Amino acid sequence: MNSPLPHTGKADGTVGKALEVLDSVAAFERPVKFTELLEQSTYPKATLYRLLQTLVNQNLLSHDPETGNYSMGLRLIRLAHAAWENASLAPIARPFVEELAAGAGESVHLAQLDNGQVIFVDKLKATDRFETLAQVGKVAPAYCTGVGKAMLAYIAPKRLDIVLQQQSFFPYTQATHRSAESLLGELPTIRESGIAFDREEHEEGIVSIAAPIFISNGRVIGALSVATSTMRYDLDRLTVFRDELLSTADKIGRQASSWHFPG
Amino acid sequence: MNSPLPHTGKADGTVGKALEVLDSVAAFERPVKFTELLEQSTYPKATLYRLLQTLVNQNLLSHDPETGNYSMGLRLIRLAHAAWENASLAPIARPFVEELAAGAGESVHLAQLDNGQVIFVDKLKATDRFETLAQVGKVAPAYCTGVGKAMLAYIAPKRLDIVLQQQSFFPYTQATHRSAESLLGELPTIRESGIAFDREEHEEGIVSIAAPIFISNGRVIGALSVATSTMRYDLDRLTVFRDELLSTADKIGRQASSWHFPG
DNA sequence: GAATTCAGTTCCAAATACTGGAACCGACAC
DNA sequence: GTGTCGGTTCCAGTATTTGGAACTGAATTC
Structure with missing residues (x-):
């Protein structure tokens, strides 16, 4: 939809890496397959895979097993509500x-x-x-x-x-x-x-x-x-x-x- | 404001722990001090401290150095927009x-x-x-x-x-x-x-x-x-x-x- | 104004979780 | 039947995380 995203600086720790992946899913603006993420990512297959798994477990992403697509998770909406309301x-x-x-x-x-x-x-x-x-x-x-x-x-x-x-x-x-x-x-x-x-x-x-x-x-x-x-x-x-x-x-x-x- | 929150099950890895902390900040529904979080938390002081630091770095929380208050971060709103739009x-x-x-x-x-x-x-x-x-x-x-x-x-x-x-x-x-x-x-x-x-x-x-x-x-x-x-x-x-x-x-x-x- | 708290921060060795190359699996194609 | 291609799992080496304890600096008490 639009152009270059200025990307966050340092990715401290696992949390930073996970969020980086989350951002990259968000950037697609549509449900996305493992492979698409892989080629766009700097992480090796296994690492990316585990990161995605964690995000899905945490409901930050959702994963449709039928199509293999990842999309953003509803937990984000819940959290954002809190952010919007009191921050x-x-x-x-x-x-x-x-x-x-x-x-x-x-x-x-x-x-x-x-x-x-x-x-x-x-x-x-x-x-x-x-x-x-x-x-x-x-x-x-x-x-x-x-x-x-x-x-x-x-x-x-x-x-x-x-x-x-x-x-x-x-x-x-x-x-x-x-x-x-x-x-x-x-x-x-x-x-x-x-x-x-x-x-x-x-x-x-x-x-x-x-x-x-x-x-x-x-x-x-x-x-x-x-x-x-x-x-x-x-x-x-x-x-x-x-x-x-x-x-x-x-x-x-x-x-x-x-x-x-x-x- | 309301009653018992059914809480997420397993906290896998660091990401899970960080999110647990994030949730607990959200649950306060207002800016909150380190100590308040500490007594509510199962983690030792040093651990909680580092977790909070990571979240702040990642803009999932914001921290006002003057008052020492933590509140929800704007990055959540950005992410949620993506979630809302396409998931x-x-x-x-x-x-x-x-x-x-x-x-x-x-x-x-x-x-x-x-x-x-x-x-x-x-x-x-x-x-x-x-x-x-x-x-x-x-x-x-x-x-x-x-x-x-x-x-x-x-x-x-x-x-x-x-x-x-x-x-x-x-x-x-x-x-x-x-x-x-x-x-x-x-x-x-x-x-x-x-x-x-x-x-x-x-x-x-x-x-x-x-x-x-x-x-x-x-x-x-x-x-x-x-x-x-x-x-x-x-x-x-x-x-x-x-x-x-x-x-x-x-x-x-x-x-x-x-x-x-x-x- | 020295002594005592107390919130918040830093240290460091031990414990743990994360990493990623490689091997594996199942589905589909040829 | 054999090859290819997503996707998933294994495992030892390594980097991160852990948390007790010790420190800081500001506020409070004596």
């Missing part, structure tokens, strides 16, 4: 996000940074009745999304260095930043205005206006954006959302602080 | 579920069986605009929910034995089955009608009518229910949903079969 910004932010979405009449995205990637923890679209949750958990690159850049503009310099390493700078569109330098050039502007734009950098025809969310000690913990299509709003007109967006981001930050949000 | 029934069933929800004007739940527990992979409520996804990933006992019993009625006898072991038979309400025998007594009735009822067995005031979903080889892969409150429908009147429910379950099953759904 993501989403439940705290929910009411504010709803309000913003209703007012704006466009999609609102709530994102956090995970390992140099943007991960969407909530998405709401005022119009569609049902659309939503197919999207939660989706990831996107940080360097070419509004929410991503909004967060990068404010993270600690040493963390920024690490995160920059993890960016692929794959040129999704004409407007995509192609290098760390190019991206770094934009960050001061973002800091000045407190707002980041996605100028069709990730997907042709999609633009967004994003704001960072801060916790009381000054750290960024997430970002919020209003995204829309160039069919309905051009870039300049996106600023109509600016004030609402900033005030919502602020409210979420306050709420998170009073909840002792981890970060 | 759960939800994306396949979505359109049918929407239709049913719209027609019924009540909540529709789509569930699968994981390790003897019911896990909700989708929930829709026709009325609320936003409610939904806080619920996806939630688990419930199989022995006292409509969807759970609908599935139990059709799984292979040897698998049923295992699953029965995993039930706690905790008496949530007056109507809850208190033993395997009691539960087994109901299953033939379910098989005759192709429909299972939740008669306020899990929660006072909540009732549901549920139907199993079969794949072409005859195996149950999930269940679908319409749930409502006794304020609006009493048990008998729930049967108004029967035909729609059965036909939707059937459509989902067909669709899943043609997609070579794992199971």
Whole structure:
């Protein structure tokens, strides 16, 4: 479906290896056979086999004996529910996000940074009745999304260095930043205005206006954006959302602080 | 928040142990300190410490150095997205579920069986605009929910034995089955009608009518229910949903079969 | 302000689990 | 019947994990 996945660094211990395999199953985005995994893997047959077996035992993968296919396991969904409920910004932010979405009449995205990637923890679209949750958990690159850049503009310099390493700078569109330098050039502007734009950098025809969310000690913990299509709003007109967006981001930050949000 | 969690059997290898720890963090449903985990754990201090460290490295947990709290990691959400997208029934069933929800004007739940527990992979409520996804990933006992019993009625006898072991038979309400025998007594009735009822067995005031979903080889892969409150429908009147429910379950099953759904 | 706790972290030799080459198995094809 | 190709199992060598005990540093008591 899409391009180069920046891959996690060190695989410490067996657990790391198992997760690496789990990721590689996830990357296929469909049920996958042993052999397919094998040729894609650095591990020898026997090792991979045992790793898969462990994952299946643990219900992190499921294995259909009839077809020999491996697919993702339901235990992940259970675990993620716990993560979403009490470690993501989403439940705290929910009411504010709803309000913003209703007012704006466009999609609102709530994102956090995970390992140099943007991960969407909530998405709401005022119009569609049902659309939503197919999207939660989706990831996107940080360097070419509004929410991503909004967060990068404010993270600690040493963390920024690490995160920059993890960016692929794959040129999704004409407007995509192609290098760390190019991206770094934009960050001061973002800091000045407190707002980041996605100028069709990730997907042709999609633009967004994003704001960072801060916790009381000054750290960024997430970002919020209003995204829309160039069919309905051009870039300049996106600023109509600016004030609402900033005030919502602020409210979420306050709420998170009073909840002792981890970060 | 609720009662006894039936706990996974064997912890094979390091991966199993790590996941056990991960589960125990999840069970707290809030950020948790090292010590709290320690007293709850069977592992010695040093071991638990290293296990936690590994999980944090792997982004399955996050650790706030200021407060010393551990909480669930965002990587789980990313992984779960993959699981939800291509290993759960939800994306396949979505359109049918929407239709049913719209027609019924009540909540529709789509569930699968994981390790003897019911896990909700989708929930829709026709009325609320936003409610939904806080619920996806939630688990419930199989022995006292409509969807759970609908599935139990059709799984292979040897698998049923295992699953029965995993039930706690905790008496949530007056109507809850208190033993395997009691539960087994109901299953033939379910098989005759192709429909299972939740008669306020899990929660006072909540009732549901549920139907199993079969794949072409005859195996149950999930269940679908319409749930409502006794304020609006009493048990008998729930049967108004029967035909729609059965036909939707059937459509989902067909669709899943043609997609070579794992199971 | 020295003495005592206590949470959290590090050490290290012993115990254990993981590794991967090679051999094996069963199904299908030729 | 023989060959090939997924997939699974064996087993000795090796790398990881283990956990008692000792350490650190911050907070609490005396």
